[in-house]
Amino acid sequence: MKILRRLGKPPSQRQEESSTTGQTCPDIFELTNGDFAVVGTEATEALDQELPDDASRADYERIVIVSRKTMIDAKADIPDA
DSSP states (O other): OOOOESSSSSHHHTOHHHHTTTOOOEEEEEETOOOEEEEOEEEEHHHHHOOTTTOOOOOOOOEEOOOOOHHHHGGGGGOOO
């Protein structure tokens, strides 16, 4: 499994505060197996108890936050099927 492509623009082109200050930024990538990888802010501890009753996560899974701007920018690159 490898990164096939980025979804949306690179952080430096999204004009997000963290990209203009030289910090790391959220990102979304499509993988060669069709799955997606997300770079975001780890928020498992803060949001775990907020999951709806019909949602859960395995011990090896983490909840990450990706900025709205990143998701909206990636929308055009996300396949319909």
